[in-house]
Amino acid sequence: MQNWIDAYSAVNLKFLLQGLWVTVEISIISVVFSMIIGSILGIIRYTKIPYFSKIVGFIIDVIRNLPLLLIIFFVYFGLPAFGFKPDTIPAAILAMTVFESMMVAEIIRSGILAVDVGQMEAARAVGMKYTQAMWHIVLPQAYKKMIPALVSQLISLIKDTSLATIIVVPELMQHAQVIYGQNANYIVPMYLALAILYFIVCYALSVVSKIIDRRLA
């Protein structure tokens, strides 16, 4: 019992919450970048520009089908060979952004495909340019349909930040490891705390997603 009380001391809890904050920061920054890059890539793949879209599509498929952990290793240990040595947190953000952008690109593309083609045709028929029709008519409808998929992608991104512990990014998982590294009796309390903290964040997001989905439907 004493172990549990010691494990959850105020100092340790504060240290865990600091880790959680880094996790959230990395997730938010990566998600913002990957929404932008992913949208561009998804639209490029959807518009079927000869050769270009095929090449972009293939790159998306290749990266999507690799483990994120491999991409983290590649960014952190591989890029220095090209003379670029990112710090741990930027390396994690870069790896997550590369990986998540490809995931978002696929979600965006299927979201656009789910919008009735009649919408685009009607917009073009009333004199809009392709880009205008895409921006003002098709994309807003597509994003609405994609909200659940995008939120579940965000949830998996938050869970995946735990992988960055391998390059010693000071996020939640790594902070927990530091704490139980001092005393093996803290292992169980720390894993329980990790499970609870990740669960609260991820489950809350999934509930919010359900509410938004119901509002928009």
Added chain:
Amino acid sequence: MISAFTNNWQNFLTGFGWTLLSSIVALFFSLIIGSLFAILEVVPNKALRVIGNIYVEIFRNIPLLVITMFFYLVIPLYFVKINGFTAGTIGLTIYTSAFIAETVRSGINSVDVGQMEASRAQGMKYTQAMRYIVLPQAFKLVIPPLGNQFVNLVKNSSVLAFVAGFDLMYQGNAIASQTFDTVNTYLVVGVFYLIITLPISYYMQHLERKLA
């Protein structure tokens, strides 16, 4: 990149083998466990439904790494000694089963309720109707999403590297730290993952288009 492979091909192939083994074992068990919890989520009994829901929500919302490390560190502490491969595969099975449960449940829900009602009207028991009428139709619907879950499972099996699970990622790291040729080693590791994941993922896209 070719010499990075030829110099250490045994290690890469060993890793590839362990990755495949772990993925297939985890797929097998998570299909069984996932289907069971999917059925729990749709049965008329409310208590069972709650149990099914709790299982799925808990394991879907906790990182795979936390689950895996828990088994790797805690089971040997209080119960039996298990190696990284076993702990990793157990973690993978539990994590994936929650996603499979969600997939199968949505499959069951998309089978017309008339199918269940008609079978019950014919005199079948609930379990019989589920087993012979609803589930076969549900599984046909969920083959593409299950295939995608398998792709995720293969990618996720890289967490075995955290627990010394002998898999591709683990071997890749060992080779990279010996040869210092990180770029080429990780490229070879990537190719090996793609050998499994890309064909499945393209085939599932093809199936989805055919079913749609």
